[in-house]
Amino acid sequence: MKPVIEALIDALGEQAVLHGARVAERATSYWDASPTQALAVVKPRTTGEVSKALEICHRHDQPVVTQGGLTGCVQGAVASNEEVIVSLERMNAIESIDPVGGSATVQAGVTLQALQEAAREHDCLFALDLGARGSCTIGGNVATNAGGISVMRYGMMRSQILGLEAVLADGTVMSSMDEVLKNNAGYDLKHLMIGTEGTLGIVTRVVVRLHPLPKSCNTALAALTSFEAVTQLLTDMQRDLAGTLSAYEVMWNSYYHAATEPGGHPSPLGREYPFYVLLQAEGADVERDSLHFEQLLERSLESGVIVDAVIPKSESERHALWEIRENFEAMLAGRTTFLYDVSLPIRAMAGYAEAVRQRIVARWPDARCIQFGHIADGNLHLFIQPESQDADHLASDEAVYAPLLDVGGSVSAEHGIGMEKKAWLARSRSDTEVELMRSLKRAWDPKNLLNPGRVFSL
Numbered sequence: 186m187k188p189v190i191e192a193l194i195d196a197l198g199e200q201a202v203l204h205g206a207r208v209a210e211r212a213t214s215y216w217d218a219s220p221t222q223a224l225a226v227v228k229p230r231t232t233g234e235v236s237k238a239l240e241i242c243h244r245h246d247q248p249v250v251t252q253g254g255l256t257g258c259v260q261g262a263v264a265s266n267e268e269v270i271v272s273l274e275r276m277n278a279i280e281s282i283d284p285v286g287g288s289a290t291v292q293a294g295v296t297l298q299a300l301q302e303a304a305r306e307h308d309c310l311f312a313l314d315l316g317a318r319g320s321c322t323i324g325g326n327v328a329t330n331a332g333g334i335s336v337m338r339y340g341m342m343r344s345q346i347l348g349l350e351a352v353l354a355d356g357t358v359m360s361s362m363d364e365v366l367k368n369n370a371g372y373d374l375k376h377l378m379i380g381t382e383g384t385l386g387i388v389t390r391v392v393v394r395l396h397p398l399p400k401s402c403n404t405a406l407a408a409l410t411s412f413e414a415v416t417q418l419l420t421d422m423q424r425d426l427a428g429t430l431s432a433y434e435v436m437w438n439s440y441y442h443a444a445t446e447p448g449g450h451p452s453p454l455g456r457e458y459p460f461y462v463l464l465q466a467e468g469a470d471v472e473r474d475s476l477h478f479e480q481l482l483e484r485s486l487e488s489g490v491i492v493d494a495v496i497p498k499s500e501s502e503r504h505a506l507w508e509i510r511e512n513f514e515a516m517l518a519g520r521t522t523f524l525y526d527v528s529l530p531i532r533a534m535a536g537y538a539e540a541v542r543q544r545i546v547a548r549w550p551d552a553r554c555i556q557f558g559h560i561a562d563g564n565l566h567l568f569i570q571p572e573s574q575d576a577d578h579l580a581s582d583e584a585v586y587a588p589l590l591d592v593g594g595s596v597s598a599e600h601g602i603g604m605e606k607k608a609w610l611a612r613s614r615s616d617t618e619v620e621l622m623r624s625l626k627r628a629w630d631p632k633n634l635l636n637p638g639r640v641f642s643l
């Protein structure tokens with residue numbers, strides 16, 4: 186056994202360190218069921234144990250990869266046989282909830298859904314929300330600065346964070362557990378842990394903001410015939426729902442058709458429309474809000490902005506609508522799929538989406554180019570399914586990213602860079618920006634031990 190593994194077992198105990206054949210019993214990630222590769226998997230319970238583990242790895246020059254819920258889309262948490270995994274899975278305590286101050290203090294391994302549910306018991310809302318809520322962790326959400334379906338109203342993960350604690354590469358604990366929004370005393374170092382994908386430290390505890398729990402929730406699935414109508418409906422709803430619009434998810438026909446094909450989700454509307462929007466508003470007055478919501482939809486129907494719509498009449502019907510948007514497993518099963526997450530100005534979205542589709546079908550005439558996204562944030566997701574033996578990932582990347590440059594877009598709206606998008610970082614960040622990222626990495630992790638090679642190489 187390698188000395189570093191012996192030292193980790195001595196410090197944390199046999200049950201906290203998986204090694205040998207036990208490592209391969211774990212799946213690589215949500216996206217990849219093949220066995221995990223790593224020298225060992227360390228499962229600390231406290232910040233102190235994470236600190237001990239990193240201090241030992243630092244002494245042995247041992248590279249470390251941090252794992253949360255393994256739902257990340259860019260392979261940042263996927264380790265090699267030479268790396269030690271630190272998994273936050275046992276650090277899943279909700280330490281306290283303060284409904285008056287509007288904050289919750291949690292360990293980083295708590296799942297997003299567990300925090301949402303705990304907040305709800307106190308009549309509070311934890312406002313980050315995304316399809317992987319049952320598995321992704323708060324630490325992973327911090328590390329990726331996760332986005333999701335409520336960003337247009339509440340902001341990304343960065344906006345939900347009051348304070349955090351993290352362990353640096355040499356085991357130093359940085360504790361910035363602020364419980365209040367305002368602290369301008371010098372540099373706000375917590376931001377160096379947000380969206381830096383575990384390259385500067387391991388997040389161990391977080392203080393998040395909570396909001397009052399809305400009382401009403403009104404949802405609709407609408408069908409539209411053009412992207413101009415999609416943006417018109419967004420403008421109308423943002424104005425007339427006066428800040429209560431909390432989700433506006435757009436599905437191109439390519440997505441809706443694939444999601445509702447036989448064996449998939451039932452379709453409550455005709456499947457032939459060019460666009461579908463799943464919109465949701467949350468407010469404070471159950472009766473008044475639902476009447477107002479229905480009136481707005483009727484007005485949009487009368488003016489021709491939407492051509493059909495369905496409003497769920499029960500929680501289970503609402504859930505069924507959200508399943509169309511959030512549960513795409515059947516669409517991916519058995520198919521080679523390249524996943525993209527780009528952002529660009531909404532005014533350029535329709536032209537860009539069509540340009541990518543044309544490039545993809547020019548290369549692979551039978552390909553599926555599935556498009557959907559959090560359009561109010563300028564965020565478009567694409568599933569490219571070449572349906573061909575020649576599933577050249579690079580060619581697909583080029584088709585998606587080349588037209589982005591012309592419209593000032595980003596190769597990563599919310600998933601990060603990880604391993605998968607490293608080659609494309611320079612399309613979205615200048616040389617100066619990337620060099621500044623490297624200088625931060627050298628300052629905080631001079632031995633390049635934390636998530637080495639993720640985001641950029643040194």
Ligand SMILES: Cc1cc2nc3c(=O)[nH]c(=O)nc-3n(C[C@H](O)[C@H](O)[C@H](O)COP(=O)(O)OP(=O)(O)OC[C@H]3O[C@@H](n4cnc5c(N)ncnc54)[C@H](O)[C@@H]3O)c2cc1C
Nearest residue numbers: 253254255256257261316322324325326328332333383388
């Ligand atoms: C069905 C589905 C829907 C999704 N929808 C969205 C969406 O709408 N918006 C969105 O933004 N993302 C989405 N994602 C992507 C993913 O859920 C997010 O990136 C999420 O934040 C990852 O959290 P995780 O705990 O699974 O992290 P992991 O996958 O385990 O790790 C992700 C990265 O964070 C690092 N990391 C994890 N924990 C820590 C920690 N404690 N300290 C330091 N670094 C850490 C890892 O090393 C890795 O680089 C979706 C994924 C799936 C499967």
